[in-house]
Amino acid sequence: MDLVHKLYKNQNASYLSRKFFQPLTYSFMGLVSKIALLRHHLNIIGSERLQLAIDKRPSNQPLITVSNHHSCLDDFFLCGLLLKPKHFTNVTMCRWCLTAVDICYTTWFRSNFFFWFRGVPVWRRVRDPLSGKITHFGGGVYQPSMDFCIDLLNSGQWVHIFSQGRIIQPHERGSERNIRLRWGIGRLIAESKEDPLIIPIWHCGLDELNPSEVPDTSVTLSRIFGRPRQLTVAVGKPINTHDFASEIEIKVV
Numbered sequence: 231m232d233l234v235h236k237l238y239k240n241q242n243a244s245y246l247s248r249k250f251f252q253p254l255t256y257s258f259m260g261l262v263s264k265i266a267l268l269r270h271h272l273n274i275i276g277s278e279r280l281q282l283a284i285d286k287r288p289s290n291q292p293l294i295t296v297s298n299h300h301s302c303l304d305d306f307f308l309c310g311l312l313l314k315p316k317h318f319t320n321v322t323m324c325r326w327c328l329t330a331v332d333i334c335y336t337t338w339f340r341s342n343f344f345f346w347f348r349g350v351p352v353w354r355r356v357r358d359p360l361s362g363k364i365t366h367f368g369g370g371v372y373q374p375s376m377d378f379c380i381d382l383l384n385s386g387q388w389v390h391i392f393s394q395g396r397i398i399q400p401h402e403r404g405s406e407r408n409i410r411l412r413w414g415i416g417r418l419i420a421e422s423k424e425d426p427l428i429i430p431i432w433h434c435g436l437d438e439l440n441p442s443e444v445p446d447t448s449v450t451l452s453r454i455f456g457r458p459r460q461l462t463v464a465v466g467k468p469i470n471t472h473d474f475a476s477e478i479e480i481k482v483v
Contacts (some may be wrong), residue, residue, distance in 0.1 A: 248346070255346035257297035260318035263310025264352050268457045270439075276448055276465035278430055283312075284323055284388065292383035294418060295325065297433060298406070299392035301440040303334065303450070308390075308433065313466075320398045326382055328352045328375065328389040332366065350375050371414045376441055383422045391415055397442050419471055427448040430466035437460055 256281065283293055302336045305327050309318075317323050335341045339399035344351075353369030372388065379389050395412040419426055440450045452457070 238252075242361050247342070251346040253319075255343065256321055256348065257322050259313060259319045260309050260313060261304060263306050264313075264315070264318075265310075267307065267461065268455050269455075271460045272311065273460070273462040274311055275463065276467075277463070279465045279468060280312050281314060283427055283429060284317060287427055288386075290386045291424050292386060292422045293388040293391045293429070294383070294415070294426050295388070295429045295431055296393050296411075296415060297431035299389070299394050299397050300301060300433070300437040301442055303440040304392070304433065304436055305329075305390065305460075306440065307436045308431065308463065311461070312431075312465065324348055325388045325390045326379065327436065328348055328379065328392070330354055332356050350379060350389075354378075358468075371412075371417050372376065376414055376417060379418055380421050383418060384424070385427060386424070387416065390424075391418070399442060401428075401436070425434075425470065425472035428467070428469040428471060431463065432466070433463040435461040 232445055278308075280295065287293060292461050297304065301307075309325075326348045326352065329335075329351060331351045331353050334344045335351050352375040353366070353373055355364060355368040356366040357363060358365050382389055391414070393411040393415045398406055419428070438461075439453045
């Protein structure tokens with residue numbers, strides 16, 4: 231269960247590989263993603279809000295970004311679409327992202343790749359795609375991965391979370407607003423020592439490049455480098471939790 235300790239807190243096992251491969255992997259994947267997506271029809275709204283938060287927020291203020299989840303490559307695409315090249319080359323400015331153990335840590339190569347790409351392994355509830363039965367109940371909101379994310383936030387770092395907890399399938403998109411957000415994000419906000427800055431992100435069209443119904447590398451590559459697609463990403467106004475936390479305290483008192 232404590233895979234995050236094995237990967238990140240066991241300094242003897244991870245320090246040297248992280249020191250060398252993390253900047254290399256993040257820079258390479260970020261720049262490749264940005265270049266590959268430039269050929270598509272892009273509608274990017276408010277990216278300067280995220281860039282300003284990364285560059286200018288106080289060094290001790292946590293940053294939490296939250297987005298919807300439509301494909302396995304959402305994280306890579308969002309990095310390529312929203313960040314500047316300078317953000318890829320300075321690993322201290324890069325985001326950490328909660329990543330599913332049952333998808334991203336199934337082989338030695340995948341485990342190391344996501345480790346180097348600043349993925350935080352999280353045990354989530356998993357259902358069989360055919361029967362709908364639960365095959366793994368997940369680690370809950372108090373699992374070590376969430377503890378690790380709180381430590382990151384308390385050191386002023388940036389954590390991205392797909393708060394729906396899973397990829398929302400095409401047939402669910404019409405009622406997507408009714409899908410509840412996982413309450414782990416509430417714990418991240420509540421247990422941050424400094425009031426975190428929260429930035430909501432909404433995207434459409436990314437699953438056109440990486441369709442969830444056909445998880446095939448050749449299909450994904452043919453779509454990324456095939457005919458241009460319409461990709462839209464909107465970055466919302468930053469939410470300063472200090473404002474509504476104070477309001478809640480007043481109402482409670």
